[in-house]
Amino acid sequence: MKPLVFALSILFAFSTLNAQQPVWQPSPGHTQIPIWPGAIPDARPAKGPEKSEAVTNELVAGKPWIEIENVSRPTMTVYSPSGTNTGAAVVVFPGGGYQILAIDLEGSEVCDWLTSKGITCVLLKYRVPAPRSDPYWGAYPESPIALEDAQRTLGLIRLHAARWHIDPHKIGVLGFSAGGSLVAEISNHFAERLYKPVDAADKESCRPDFAVALYPGHLALGDTPLSLNPDIRAHITAQTPPTFLLQAEDDHVDNVNDSLVYYIALKNAGVPVEMHLYAHGGHAFGMRPTKFPITHWPALVETWLQTIGMAPPVS
16 A cells, blocks of 8 residues: 555544544443344434533532433443342433433443442433524324334333332332423323334333332423423322422523422322422532432432331331
């Protein structure tokens, strides 16, 4: 090969390698499992290839966090308990405004906490393919894709509960921000699938046994004070699972009214619900402790899980 051609070939290969975007992978010993075996319902092309990167200009507790963009092929990752297995499981929905996923801050770090408490954690990398300007962006019913992924995942977990040493009657959901709105959606849209059933997993119930929504969004109507999203309100019944809500009053991304209106609706429907509101704390703190008392919320959830019979009492 002539020297110039060889040099250009090396340069092209190097440029191509640099152009490839890094893709998030779970910690060693854990594998992402595609939740759809074939065609993905309501598939939409992403604005680019899936990629992950560290966010360093918005530190949380003094540390960067990892965001994933352009998720069009959803996966779940199962994290088994590190010690005693309580049989309970939690599906975690990271937040990110239905544009990105805060995959460690509101995902894998949560799994580390849950597994240390004897709870299986299933981290769902749900679809977020669209920018805010896209008409397909956002929560159900504007966009069905994230809820479809959540329904499918709950069914898969129940189908494989014995394999993963999970009690099929102790499967809950936990989500942050947009993931918190997804918690409300799956808590009230479980009677039928939004997609054509694929296999035996879609014959299993996709109703969560309990739900935790942390600084949720997309629940209150912005132009009407203390008015709940009508799609959520229309589906709340006594079958909506017991719910835990937490939010800061100085949350300027998702207003505290999101938690208030959902709490009121659940209470009126006779659904067991516990809510904690704090004056300070802001938004998107995840599991990381800060100077604000709200960041000690994991201890509150642990106690709540014991009171509703989803975790054994502390001896």
